[in-house]
Amino acid sequence: MEIDPFIFRLSIFILSIFVGYYVVWSVTPSLHTPLMSVTNAISSVIIVGAIIAALSSNDEVIFSSSSIYGYLAIVLAAVNIFGGFLVTQRMLAMYKKKKKKDK
């Protein structure tokens, strides 16, 4: 009997939860704020769905009832991707070790 592809995706999902669990516990508490901003940025990979939705109407109609939601989602996700990664970068650049600025 063939296995439903859904089961494969479910397996990936469950295993990823475990990977996430162990990876996140190893994050140092002082970086919890950057952790939140970077998870924010990567969860915006939902833009993949937004792009598919936006490009779904291939005829002359560019803004169909479904693609318009795609375009809106692209804007939202793009704000998040750029904003999230850049603000994380900005924060991480501030974490310095001793001796660098000690007079």
Place this chain on the structure above:
Amino acid sequence: MSANLSAILYLISGVLFILALRGLSSPETSRRGNLFGIIGMVIAVTVTFLSVGNFTSGFIYVLIFLAIGGSIGAFIAYKIPMTAMPELVAGFHSLVGLAAVFVAISAFVNPQAFGLGIPGNIKLASLIEMAIGAAVGAITFSGSVIAFLKLQGVMSGAPITFKGQHLLNALILVSIIVLTFYLCSNQSANLFWILIIISFLIGFLIIIPIGGADMPVVISMLNSYSGWAAAGIGFTLENTALIITGALVGSSGAILSYIMCKGMNRSFFNVILGGFGATEQSGADNNKEQRPVKSGNADDAAFLMKNASSVIIVPGYGMAVAQAQHALREMVDTLKKNDIKVSYAIHPVAGRMPGHMNVLLAEANVPYDEVFELEEINSDFANADVAFVIGANDVTNPIAKTDPQSPIYGMPVLDVEKCKSVLFVKRSLSPGYAGIDNDLFYKENTLMLFADAKKMTEDITKNL
């Protein structure tokens, strides 16, 4: 591009996202981790373009909208002050939530584009996933908007409660499940819209009863929700990158909520059911006799610190409000010039989001190896000469260790009272968020400094 190749590339970007989080295990590797995350995102977006392969005028619009959103995001990222980070994160969560809702709507209206069947006859599994993605996305959106407004101060941080609140919430949650069930049987568009609307409503209702100081839990929880919403959409789109990311973000937010709850010794449900501080004040009000406190000025504080050999600084939300982190660093620089050992002690729930204080101190150029977590530094208080509490309150209250009647009993606190002397910068004697008096104010060795945190710190520096 073949479906197999794109699936593999999506998997690679998922792995890069894992490495991005992995990098955060230490500040040295974190910047490289962030780079991995960016590469992962670029791969995912490029693969999507190639696999859709539709480079007509619609594609131009996609790039335009991408650029619009991107520049808004970049602008915000460069302009935002570090003290506003909790608001920013809450705001970003709301965007992920809303984007998930939009994608779900689009997939419902035009399922052919996603290969999910035709309108009115969408594959059952896809429909369930879609409904979950849309509902969780909508909850994330409205919940984050409320959290944002509360953090921004537009909306009062005080819990908003009313009679029958929990019952109403429970009814709405049940109706979401019932609606999803009916949606699957008759595929009605109206039901789908109603489902989304009541999900918006429940997100709103869940967050309004939660007070300002519980925000660390709320933000982490919404972080988790945004992940689950993404995962739900990932199942709908059969996209590995989205599924992996959703699971990572979901579990990350859940762990952070757990850590925050533990930092307050409260259960998750206790926080979510809300109304803390508003209902439990009865015990504290009875014994309101005036107890003597010793108050001092910047001169006294400077004198105490000058004669100390080690100082521990305990920052809290008040420091963020007063934007005192730079002034604090200057004070510490002066202390160090006098060969005084200085370290910082951070309570897990100090501030309004996980790691809030660490970011502020980093912004003020405080080296991260001088900043310690509660467990690392708590035993050092007994050997330190001066504890300088700036903008923190409940997290230093010794009553959490001594009085089983107290609402914060059992909460891990910093052992500030064990220091030889304690300097407490605070505007007034008013109790903290938990609505209870802090015994520390009245201790023999405590000197209260009634002033704005920033101004007081600057004055002390002048007097050193």
